[in-house]
Structures are given as C-alpha cells and as structure tokens.
Amino acid sequence: MTLSSVGHCTLHIEAMLANYAVRTVMVQHACVLFILVSIVMNTDALRETFCSDLVPSVFTLESVETWIPFFGTEFNTMENIMAYAQSSNLLEMVGHPCMNECSATERCRQELRRLWIDTLFMSSKDSSDFASDVQRVRSSYVHYQSVKKTPANFKLREMFHLSCITMCHIMHHVLNKEKVYNCMCPNPCNTQQACSPQNCTQLGIFEHQFSCSCGDDMVWDDEVYNCIPKSLHLLRKSPPEVSLLYFCL
Numbered sequence: 001m002t003l004s005s006v007g008h009c010t011l012h013i014e015a016m017l018a019n020y021a022v023r024t025v026m027v028q029h030a031c032v033l034f035i036l037v038s039i040v041m042n043t044d045a046l047r048e049t050f051c052s053d054l055v056p057s058v059f060t061l062e063s064v065e066t067w068i069p070f071f072g073t074e075f076n077t078m079e080n081i082m083a084y085a086q087s088s089n090l091l092e093m094v095g096h097p098c099m100n101e102c103s104a105t106e107r108c109r110q111e112l113r114r115l116w117i118d119t120l121f122m123s124s125k126d127s128s129d130f131a132s133d134v135q136r137v138r139s140s141y142v143h144y145q146s147v148k149k150t151p152a153n154f155k156l157r158e159m160f161h162l163s164c165i166t167m168c169h170i171m172h173h174v175l176n177k178e179k180v181y182n183c184m185c186p187n188p189c190n191t192q193q194a195c196s197p198q199n200c201t202q203l204g205i206f207e208h209q210f211s212c213s214c215g216d217d218m219v220w221d222d223e224v225y226n227c228i229p230k231s232l233h234l235l236r237k238s239p240p241e242v243s244l245l246y247f248c249l
Contacts, residue, residue: 046104047184049112051164053147054157058191059165060207067161075127081162085169089119094170102183113142116163134159168205194226 056063070078084090093115098108121134137155144150144160168185171177181187188210189200195212203209211220214227221228221236 046098046102046109046180049104049109049184050116050160050167051184051186052144052160054144054152054160055164056186058186058188058207059205064161064165064206067158068165073127075124075130076158076162078165081166082169084120084123085166085174087119087123089123090116090166090170091174093119094167094175099180102180110142113144113163116167117141117159120162165205172202172205192225 064078068076068078068081072079074080075084093112096112096115098104098112104112117134117138121131121138124131124134133155137159140150140156141159141163144156150156164185168181171181171185185205187202188204188207189197189202191207192200192210192212194200194210199213201211201213203211208225210225211222212227214220217230218227219230219233220226221233223236
C-alpha cells in the first residue's frame, strides 16, 4: 500500500468518525429535547386537568360569582360545592394514582376528569336542571384541550370553574397536599405584591387569602393587605374613646 493510499484511507476514516460524532451529538440533543418537552407536557397535563385555560390565573370573589352563585337552590352554588368537596366519593377519587405526582399523561388527565364529572353527576341528581347540564357537557369537558381547539360555551366554562375550585379547595383545606396544589391550582402568593413569595403564607385559594411576614415593629393587617406599624395597627383595632364631656353638652 502506498503512502498516498494510506493517507486517503486515514482521511476517509477521520471523516467517518467526524460524521459519527456529529450524529451522536444530534441524537443526544434530540433525546434531551424530547425529555424536556415530555416533562413540560406532562406537567401541563396535571395543571390543565381541573383548571384549564378557561379559568383565570387567580380567583377573585367577584369573578367567581359570575360563573358560580354563592347561594341558591341548584347544586352549582359555592355553598353546595364546598359541602360537596367534603364527600367521601370525591376524597376517594383524590387517591387515584394519577394524583400522586405533578406530572400526568393525557390519558391520566382524561381519566381524572371523567371520574370527577361522573361523581358530580351522581351527587347532583336531585338538582335535575344542573344534572342535565352535566350530562350535556360531559364529553366536551373530558376531552377538552385548549380554547384554540375547542370552542368554549358558558356551561363548559362553568364546569371548569367548578372542578378547579372544588379540587383546589380539597388539596389546600382538606388534604393539605401543598405540592400537588402548587402544580395545578392558582396560588395567591404568586400574584400578590405586598411581599416576596418567600415571605408569603397562603391561607386559601382566592386572591385575598394570604398574609405576609413583617419586619420589626410591623404587623400584617388583613384589612389593607399590607404590613403596617404596630402602633398604627393597635390604634385601628382599639375601640374609639368617647369623652364624657360629649354627653354633658
């Protein structure tokens, strides 16, 4: 074999190795990208299970009342929903394996929605009008993906408001599952501007249900939602002093 042949063979081998290295790097990058996309999609799946893009990023009493009346004879009132959140059937559903972690597959999302809306239907049979609405919206609710793909009507929006508030109430107040709650529910500590999220304590699922840790000589005031001087807070909380001279005039 001549020196030129050896040189040509060497260059050919080096080119093959270079191509192999490039392909290896490309495969590795593709695998990493696939894993990252899978994580995002799975995390989104649980977040979107009960609180879809039809639900606001933070709940206010005013916005919720637009979809769910606080009182009334029908089942879909805040009063009845809070009682329904304590039901044994619903608490058993929360023990589903798909609820154990933040990540969830599309199959899990549909299964959890199906279980929730079927349990809701069984519990609302005495409210005939609402039970009929639940049946009509069932398929759209279970298979819903996004507002871009599924035209949203009033009843579908109402159903996601009901499922979001009910399941978030259970996670926070009944089971105290903070990790799962933060995966799928709005947290008032993430939207408030009174203090940093690290100094914020969540008290409920609504925008105003939080408190902040205050510095020295300061105290949290739940009427103004801010830290104020202790002296001012004491003055505000103390009953007004009325001079006896006033009654003598």
